[in-house]
Amino acid sequence: MRRYVITAITFVGGLFYLLEFVLPGHAPQPASQPAGVATRPVAAGTQPATQPAAPAKRPAADKPNSKDRQNVLTPWLPDVAKFLLIVGTMAFLLGPINLVRGHLKTLIRGGEGWAGSVAFMAFLVMGLTAASFKTKDDAAAKTAKPPQVTSRPASGPASAPASAPTSAPVAAKAPPKPGTVFDVLYDALIFGVSTAFFASSMALLAFYLVSAAHRAFRLNTVESGLMMAAAVIVLLGQVPVGDWLTYRLPEFLQLRAWAQWTLMFPNAGVQRAVLIGASGGAIAAAVRHWLSLGRRSE
Amino acid sequence: MMERLAKLESLSQRWLYLATILLLMVPFLVRIPMPPRGQAVMAAKGVYDTIEACPPDKVVMIDSSWDMGSRAENRAQLECVVRHLCRRRIRFVVTSMVTPFAPDFAARVIEPIAKKAGYVYGRDWVNTGFIQVGGNIGAIIDGMCKDFHKIRPTDWKGVPASKLPLLQKVRTINDIHMVYCITYSPAEQWISFVKGQYDTPVAFGCMSIMGPWYYTYLDSGQLCGMLLGNRGAAEYEALLGHPSTGTRLIGVASFGNCIIIAAAFLGNLGAWAARRARRKA
DSSP: OHHHHHHHHHHHHHHHHHHHHHSOOBOOOOOOOOTTOOSSOOOTTTSOTTOOOOOOOOOOOOSTTOTTOBOTTGGGHHHHHHHHHHHHHHHHHHHHHHHHHHHHHHHHHTOTTHHHHHHHHHHHHHHHHHHHHOOTTHHHHHHSOOOOTTSSOSOOOTTSOOOSOOOOSSTTSSOOOOOOHHHHHHHIIIIIIIHHHHHHHHHHHHHHHHHHHHHTOOOOSHHHHHHHHHHHHHHHHTSHHHHHHHTTSOGGGSHHHHHHHHIIIIIHHHHHHHHHHHHHHHHHHHHHHHTTOSOOOO | OHHHHHTTTTOOHHHHHHHHHHHHHHHHHSOOOOOOOSOOOHHHHHHHHHHHTOOTTOEEEEEEOOOGGGHHHHHHHHHHHHHHHHHTTOOEEEEEOSOTTHHHHHHHHHHHHHHHTTOOBTTTEEEEEEOOOTTOHHHHHHHHHHOHHHHOSBOTTOOBGGGOHHHHHOOSGGGEEEEEEESSSOOTHIIIIIITTTOOOEEEEEOGGGHHHHHHHHHHTSSSEEEEHHHHHHHHHHHHTOOOHHHHHHHHHHHHHHHHHHHHHHHHHHHHHHHHHHHHO
């Protein structure tokens, strides 16, 4: 039964998007712009920000993929997208739930790697607590009034911030409050611990690259020579050292120009070939998913 | 002589690692001005020109979907574009997908620049926060293009769109001049839907390592421009005449790339010397 429900929902979902895309459409009545919204932040003292919004120029729906094309299914598209958003959010929970189950088993049984499980659970609890109870900005944001766009010029130039009072809707303009312990914990976890961990793991790539370049990148054949030449050109052409080495030469002899040519022509050609091949496979996979022709899970 | 050179082939990795650490530390300890010389390449100029062409009644949408993992390159790419938007007095809406930490990181970059420029949150810029797209990123982007409020009815602090004048203005893709997506590897669905279906310009800011993949779209005109790593950010800052994070970090990348080339050279020199020594013996 479950299989048929999943198959039916998958088929209907795919059919909806297919029909929405291929069915001919018509141009809807232009929607009116909300009043009182300035078209652009203007410099202080030049003109008020309350100029009425300029009527948007809407192109006619004279082509199949026009911005204004609408068919009978189009109004439902945002709702279907929202449904997918909810499903995606539910799926987002599956990862943590599975991880917690696995680590709890390890902790209860006292198996190998229990220290890692303790660390995981500790960080999970700290992260959830900090994110759930952090208060900085949030409360002020929800209770603040919208900005009074009718009472002042929008803003000054970059060198002279506007001085007139403005009630911003979030705490960016509210008087700064000292953060609670949860705010401090959140900042420490995200901008301290996590940033340091991620930066360290990404920085290791530099060492792997240097090591690989020294040990594995050998000039044994013509092909490896071409690869080495392309690598050196792109590596130097992408950084100022390459500019400094060749900036006195004519434009077409500069490393930067060679790097751009390598990326724009030989590279783009190869990538496009890969993309075309992969797209054929993706279409086949999509049709199999849509019609539920893949291997049955039951 | 050959025997000594041959030792380079089996040089201990510890020395390579030590040399890497020391050389990468140099640009952090000593400020070496290394702005990119010559004209900005087409990729960075494309983003700049598209923003310059933004009409007064449109906003720019920034999909800032990066966090601590790719901060080294994506931060400068966001910083320079936000600075340009503020200078041109263009309003912008920020969304985040891929990682739930992205709104925090984006806010930390944008808030000081916006504050300095006199931008008011809610009226001149809005951070709509994280959207959990899962595997449905194309459908979500399409839904946002059709009805932004259905997908994001509030900002990242839960303030409803009715309280945010800028969000009242941004309802469909018609209100958006351009989408600029910054992350480690931007989703190609932005091209498929925003550019392909609605012909709205799309620009990417990605890590250097992902650049070769996206040059295909640049060449075909599907991307109006691209900031490729810190090089792209540095070129953008040169266009703005405001050297900042990208210009500073591209110096570090210079040292890093030179170390890789030097390591490959030493390894090959050692291998060549070892071959010669074996032949003589």
